[in-house]
Amino acid sequence: MSNLWFLYLFFSALLIFIGIYCLLTMRNLIKLFIAVEIISKGVSLAIVATGAVKNSVLLAQSLAITYIVVEVSLVATALALIINIYKKNKSLDVRLLSKLKG
């Protein structure tokens, strides 16, 4: 039973890895946020899978749904930010966002 858990965890780790890889190497703001979405997919996969494996799928479902709500909120905020940045910067390059340093 717990073997199955590790299978799902294996995949969710992969998703998180993909996301972090993207965050570390890519430059487009939207791409970066897509990476964040991938990470949160990994996390919600882990939540639901855990629930399913541990006989508490109802609880896990409610957690996952709540998490999705949070995600939406975050997406809205982040995309609003990105649009604002784009308005100021006329670019989506994350490397330009380095005025604050030191």
Place this chain on the structure above:
Amino acid sequence: MTATTLLWPIVFPAAAAIILFLIPSRIKVVREVLAVLSSLVVLYLGFSLFSQKNLSLVTDWLGMGINFDLRLYHFSSFILLALSGFLFLICLYSAVKMKDHPRVREYYGYVFLAAAFSNGAVLANNFILLVFFWEALLITTYALITLGLKPTSHRTAVKSLIIGGFCDFSMILGIGLLWASTGTLTMDKIHVEPHGLAAAAFILMMIGAIGKAGAMPFHTWIPDAALDAPVSFMAFMPASFEKLLGIYLLARITLDFFELKVGSTLAIILMIIGAATIVLAVFMALIQKDFKKLLSFHAVSQVGYMILGIGTAIPIGIAGGIFHMINHAMYKCGLFLSAGSVEHRTGTTELKKLGGLSREMPWTALGFTVCALAISGVWPLNGFVSKEMVFHGALETGYPIFAIAAWVGAIFTFASFLKAGHSVFFGARSTDVPKTKESEAPIVLPILILAALCITFGVYNKLPLQTFIQPILEGHVEAGEHLDFTAHALSLFNPVAAVSILCLIIALGIHLYGWNRSGKKAYLASEPIHQLPGLRKLYDLSEARFFDLYEQGVKLLQWLSKVLFRFIDRPIDYLYEKVVTAVGRTFTGILQKAHNGQYANYLAWTIGGLVVVIWIILQLLK
């Protein structure tokens, strides 16, 4: 008379000092009269206390065995009497000589304060009290020298202060050692063998004593002061008061506090200092071209006899030393006063400008002559007696070299006084100074009194020797040893005296030779010696103050200070100001560079941090 009378010699002059200081400068005659009267009172006190042997006054002062402890006994009463006598003479003399001095107000104040401190020092029976009065004299000395009002006066004053300070601090250290080893500070309870630390204490205290007396190498301010300070000061402090005090203490150190053995290392050290002082100072005196400066070197040179005498640790030597002290005080005071008298009338003391004043100033000349002969040790004056005693003492120790040195000193002493007297009072009348006349009575009188005393003490040497000196030595000699020094003191007919007389004759020869060689100019009579090939260089160096320990010491101090400042203080400051800041800034700079604002960079730290934390936790859990 109660014990509190002992306070009078201290309190009265101090009060007089304050009153004299408070009298406004405008009021003229009152001050002088008051000063002379006060000094008379002090003299009276001196006499009346002299008649009262053995008084003592002890009250609590600072605790820890530091009491306000005064003790009068034969030795201190003798010195007290001498001090008050000189104070009176000086006041009398100053009444005329100093009356137009712009800071005369301060002058009397300092003089009486010095008298008060000196009396206190003599009466003190507690070391701390002694140091209190002893060191306080530095301030009055300092202040009196600055009254010379020359541009260099202050420099000389500081010189005297620092040299005196050095000596006194040495004495303090010595007293500390003595206190630590004996556990008491009461002077009449201390009598130790000078071994180990006690020997160090002896030497340190001795430095204090001979420093006050003005022996080599602590003498160098005296010749400077001769030119920079008022001449009455010279008669007052270096000539009389300081000699009395210094030798008084030296005698007490060697007689009372420590057990000085004949021929012991410490005794020899003392004798070496004495002999060196005699010879070196007299050679300096010989070539001087200024009356006062010449006298001042003699003031140093004569100290040598006293130290030599005491250093012999033989009763006759000690007695000679002490006797020489009082004698020297008299004639040197007289000499300075006569130099002052000359200066008073002619306005100069340069030998070159003076000459043939004996006709215009006969009394001064007379006084000078007597005193000069006394200092040169001419029979039957007091100087002869005391010197003979010292010679005897020195010979008895078994180190004739010291006697020889003393004789050499005698030769050149006489030679230099021949030169001085010859060029000031005798010989051709100088054209550099206008015609003048004898000084006023208050100036001449002290000189004559002193001259008379010189004769009296010489001819009737029994009187001082038995009244003053013998009681001091009683109890310090082994039973059966005779204390009657008069027996051979004034005898012309013994080998020692013969050598002394021979010395005088040599001196006369030297002077005449020099006088002839230098074209009958008396003030150049010492030139042949001055110009001797080896000596010339040494003289030049010493004129350039090369041998002046003070000047060299100051250079050393300055050098040391620079080293301390540059190599310790500044680096420490540099450490705080620069190094710490620079280290801080370096780290800050590196860290700030790392915060480059790139998101990927920050995320990498975060993820890296996570990995490291996981790794560490797993490692720690193992």
Place this chain on the structure above:
Amino acid sequence: MVIQILLLCGLIIFSGLAILFKDLLKAALSLAVASLFLGIIFFRLNAPYAGVFEISVVAGLITVLFILTIALTKKEGEVEEAKLAKVVFPLFFILFLIIDGLVMKSLLQKVPSLPSGPEAGTFGEVLWKQRTFDLVAQIGVIFAGVLAVLALFRKKEDDKDE
């Protein structure tokens, strides 16, 4: 089980594509497809409500938001990505795959867990009764999101100093 693994592989592949596509629109669509896969996986894990939410909200709403943003930033939104990043991605991916696999394999049977009995009640009961606080928090998050969007898109003329 095989289907489940295939679905998971699909999820990974489309997620990977989402970051590899140069065109943002394609990337967003790949993400949506990945969400779809995830939704199906949820469904198959007995979590139908979560699946529905995933498909409707994430694959639907969020994708719409993405596309909207992409549209708004299309004009100058092109960013030159580092070439190397895409080239070495498979390398790192495989590396991580191996590590991940080894770690998970080593964890097999090692991690203890409490036995758990069957769950009681319905989804609604669980959500409303057990997780009431979460609901409150959800309201908070929604408030926060809405207010954030309002704040970020507020009208300029109201700003005095801007």
Place this chain on the structure above:
Amino acid sequence: MKVEVITLLTIFIPILGSLLVPLAGAISPKLRSFWSVLLGGITACLPLTLIPQALKGGEIIWSKSLALGLDFILVIDPLSIFMSIVSSFIGFLIIIYSLGYIHHEDNQNEYYLMVILFIGSMMGLVFSASLVFMYLFWEIIAIACWRLIGFYRQKDYILKADKAFLLTFGGAVVMLLGFIVIYEQTGTFNLVAMRGVAISGTAVLLILFGMFSKSATVPLHTWLPDAGVAPTTVTALLHAAVLVKIGVYAYARLFLYTFKIPDVWQQAIIIMAVLSSLIAAGAATVENDFKRILAYSTVSQIGYIFLGLSVATPTAISGSLLFILMHGLAKAGLFLCAGIVLHATHKRDIREMGGLIKTMPVTAISFLICAFSVIGLPPLGGFFSKLLVIMGTVQANQVWVAALALFTAVLTMFYLMRVFAMVFLGELKIAAPEKTPSMVGVVAILAVLSVLAGLFVSYPMKLVQMATTHISWWLK
């Protein structure tokens, strides 16, 4: 009134009263001056009423318990009474002097606030018998000093103020660490309860950082010469009377009265003290800035005080305590003389001065008297203190140390006379008259007090004796 009440009033009247200074200043400058002098006067008078208690000997403990055992404890014994009298009295004189010195500067509100707060905290420090509260008052004083050093607000002045603050704060926090190490060992901060406890070398080292930095002892001294940028009143207050004595007081209170320190450290402190004295004297000889010379001189004299306390013979301890008084009077006098000179000439370099004795005789004479006192010449007060310290040092078999100390005394004489000669003698370069009577008056009072303290030394000595026997209780 009960002794405890008087003590509490001594501490809190100035501290709380100082907070009202800006208020008074807002109403009128006259009121502010009056209020400040009043506070200073009260603070100076209250400890005097404790003298009978001091002469009675023994100690009175008052405490208020607080959380975590960080109790507020006061100890009223001869040592604290003596220190409080000395500091508050000199503080009072300085307030009076300030009336003339500071009256046309900006920020006077802050000035008086800080000075009075300083004095009040000093009282608090002196009476505290709790390590924590000692530290607390210690740092309040540091804050006050920091503001006062930067009083003139010039850029580099403030740098110096910061330097002083950082160095003393740094030293103090390290000291605090030492306190806590002791706390860890004994479980209390109460000094009275800890009497006779032997502490480790580590604790001693840590605490020494604090003492040395506050008392400006080499190698933590360099802030003090730099702090000379402060108004002269402040430097007098800081250097002479009060601030630098804090470390010394702490030494007496902690390492003599309370703890037993390892012998190695005692020896080390002796050597550090005498070297500090020597190095600073050397620096004073080289410097040309009037106030810096005096500041180095302070560092040098503090070395003596430390020396006396660290050799720990009764003679030396009483010498050190007397030194606190005598040096306070004399050095305050010197600084205030310097203040008059600087105020009048607007120069700091002594090479640019000269001949001022002609235009300011009272100042010059006062300077000379105070200088003699610092040098240690009788009949001035400084003589006794230095003498006793040296004697005590010799008694403790530290002959070489004593010799070095005496050598330093010669150096002291040398540089102080140099200053006097360069400033007051020679050719008159800037003819500047003496200033207001309140300034010259205070200087003259200090000079006269130096003389009187020497002539009537037995009176303060009684108090000092009581304090000495009290703190060296372990000798019995």
Place this chain on the structure above:
Amino acid sequence: MVFSFIVIPLLVAAFLPIIGKFSKKLVPDVLTNAALAFLLFNSILLVKPIFNQGTIVQNVNWFGEKVNLQVALDGFNLFMLFTISLVSLCISLFSIDYLEHYGHKANFYALLLVMIAGMNGLVLVPDLFSIYLFLEVAAVASYALVAFGLGYDELEASFKYLMLSVVASAFALLGITILFGMTGSLSFQAVAQGLQDLNARYVVGVCVAFFIMGFGLKAALVPFHAWLPDAHPSAPAPISAMLSGLLIKVSGVYALFRIIYSVIGMTPVLSQVLMALGTISMVVAALLALGQKDVKRMLAYSSISQVGYIVLGLALGTPLGIAGGLFHLFNHAVAKGLLFLNSGSIQHITGTRNLDELGGLGKRVPITAGTNLVGALSIAGVPPLAGFWSKLIIVIALIQAKQFGYALVAILASILTLWYYLLIQRKAFFGKISEKWLHIKEAPFWMSAANVILALICIFVGIFFTPVFKTWISPAAEALAKGIQQVLMWGI
């Protein structure tokens, strides 16, 4: 009563945007401040019951049915609630005048209240997942608030903040999920109980690492701190104060240590790791602060450094260390809130925050200068201000635990702290006034008032530290310290 801490802010936040349509300033001002004042009042009222009983358990009946809104309020929660209410009230007072700049007050207040609700919720819930959720509530509001000015800096900072904290909280959630997977539940008590029965130290260790990263990023522990020096200075001053004063402590320090003490249990290993992190933060951030020109950026680094102290104290794991850490948390919240508000005043007065341009303001703006001094000295740990006591207690605790090295570093770091605060003092206030600022005016009433209130708190807590300590800190520390005994020591 307890629920009002969540409900009231949320309710007010819901209505504010609507009210904002009608009344731009007055009503939002009054409403917000009234709400926050009520919360403060409320938290004070709770002191006595908590003091007497230790914990309060409250339930809510919702539509007649019992739902899981059970709250167990202990000293630690209450202490945090009080801190939040107190500081946030001052901040909202300050905002009355400060927000004139930005406009959209209603929106601002609404976000502020949501954030406060999020923090209050975080503090109140005894459930792992709920902690995460409320953390996100506060976080989302804070992203928007950081970007509220809509300037370039704000957006950049907000974006980096968002992107970093999303990753971090994902990891935290992953950790929660793993714990959930092992024990099958989420509430503190149940998970703690479950962990006691299991022997899974390695996995729990990894989970803790996730928490350290996830919450540590919120708390801005080095090396997870990089967002903070960007986000805090960019935000409007009240928000900077909010973030530095409260958010990093609530969503970072509180969450981390609540989980560690109440769920996982403090073990020597954890203690070592956290103390090391705290010390590194302390030193590194202090050094970084030294190099700053921007007042607020310096303050931001200072926050990191001070959080290092708090973590050092809390991670020590002795009752005294916990007490010191919590006390420092409170003092830092007050003082750093004060300093950020103060920097807002400076910006309001002069229009710049660059230290090189400022100079000698003290003469013209005594209130701002004085309060700044108080705050700075308090944080630097100079007696008799509040910060001194907390640092003292921390160092005492360190020494008692024989951690001499850490104690020494803590002491030395406080010298660094004073150093950079003196830099602010020297460059901004203390010194000769430069020509440019001759005609500036003191900050408006409410700004000054907020500053003065906070400064007075710093002073009074310093002087009357005993009652404060006994009322607030001791119960909180006791509540946490229970965690030391309560929970199984895994992996010893």
